[in-house]
Amino acid sequence: MEKSQIHTIVPLKKNLEENIAVLKAAFEYKGVSVVLACRECIQTARRKKSKN
Helix, strand or coil, X not given: CCHHHEEEECCCHHHHHHHHHHHHHXXXXXXXXXXXXXXXXXXXXXXXXXXX
């Protein structure tokens, strides 16, 4: 697999257009393409927020 076909996205609303573009490119690629969605767990984010 080519390194150029390994993508990481952040699944947030502010990144929607960029994420759509990455996913479309991955679907259109004739071969193996990997898309990883990385985001902090919502439960840990809420705990951090409530501590502050």
